[in-house]
Every structure is written in C-alpha cells, then in structure tokens.
Amino acid sequence: MAKIAELIADIIGPEFSRDNVQNLANNVGSVVQKLNTTYQQQLIDEYEAFTLFMS
Numbered sequence: 001m002a003k004i005a006e007l008i009a010d011i012i013g014p015e016f017s018r019d020n021v022q023n024l025a026n027n028v029g030s031v032v033q034k035l036n037t038t039y040q041q042q043l044i045d046e047y048e049a050f051t052l053f054m055s
Helices: 018-054
Strands: none
Touching: none
C-alpha cells in the first residue's frame, strides 16, 4: 500500500471563499499525483523483486 504525507488546509466557517476552495482543490490534486507516482514506483519495485527472485 502506498503511503504519502500531505497537509490539507481546513476550510473554516460556513462560507466558502474562492481562495479556500481553490486551495482545497490544489491539495486534492497533489494527493492524487502523489498516489499515482507512488503506486507506479511500488509496481516497478515489486516487479524487480519478483524478477530477481525468479532468476
């Protein structure tokens, strides 16, 4: 399982300003990007370990 660390900004109050929503969207995009790159690297590492084990 992939592990990442990301600080997500809180939206304070019942009102959603454009800046708060944009920051939250940027944070979600960052999380998605980190998960995608971490998962791809994990697949590569597992494949290399399997190949080494089988040879």
